[in-house]
Amino acid sequence: MAAGFDVVVREVEVYDGTGAAPRVADVGIQGDRIAALGAVTGSARETVDGKGFALAPGFIDVHTHDDLAAVKHADMAFKLQGGVTTCIVGNCGFGAAPFDAAFGPGSVLGKALGTAMEPWVGFRGYVSMLERNPPGTNIGVLIGHGTARLAAM
Numbered sequence: 028m029a030a031g032f033d034v035v036v037r038e039v040e041v042y043d044g045t046g047a048a049p050r051v052a053d054v055g056i057q058g059d060r061i062a063a064l065g066a067v068t069g070s071a072r073e074t075v076d077g078k079g080f081a082l083a084p085g086f087i088d089v090h091t092h093d094d095l096a097a098v099k100h101a102d103m104a105f106k107l108q109g110g111v112t113t114c115i116v117g118n119c120g121f122g123a124a125p126f127d128a129a130f131g132p133g134s135v136l137g138k139a140l141g142t143a144m145e146p147w148v149g150f151r152g153y154v155s156m157l158e159r160n161p162p163g164t165n166i167g168v169l170i171g172h173g174t175a176r177l178a179a180m
Contacts, residue, residue, distance in 0.1 A: 032071040033057055039077025044084040054082060085112025092116070093166075094123040095130065098144060098156070103163035113165040122168070123153040 032055040040049045041064065055063030055071070088106065094116040097103065106114060116122060123129055126146045130137050147153045150168055157166055 031069055032062060032067070034073045034075060035067050035069075035071040036075045036077040036082060037067075039075075040081045042081060042083040049081065053077075083110065086110045087113040087115070089115045090118050092118060094153075095136065097162040097164070097166050098123075098160075101160055101162045106164050111164060113167060115167040115169060117150075117169045122150070123147070124150045126152070 034056040036054045036056070038051055039054060041052050041054065042049045052065050053063070053067035054061055054077075055067040055069070086109075088111045091114045093103075093106070093114045096105075097114070097116065103114070106112075124147070126148065128134060130144070131146075132138075145156060147156045154166075154168060
């Protein structure tokens, strides 16, 4: 495939996320997308020697407490540097909503972290705020297992 790429990673061990054995290949990247995989030809603004390295899809961290981190540290660099591209928040019955209970002035986190942030109403309000100020990772919101257990009692 002949094309101009932003980045080409040469001879990297590719794990495709399907469970198949890894294979050594070139990876051509345009913008934020993988545009070619295999024997990539063509020009690139940057070429990276991938020999001895592995490349894999982003990891999903299914049990995080990053509800507030997605707001306060929107770049989410501390996750991205470890390969995590998706964080599931709202675990253990602790979540971003309702705001006053989670982060308001009387809450433990509100006292510890301060409340100098835009309040939101419910999970929809939390998600809307993240849509207006997107974090560096994808965020999935759930009702945590602690909440589900309490509701079942």
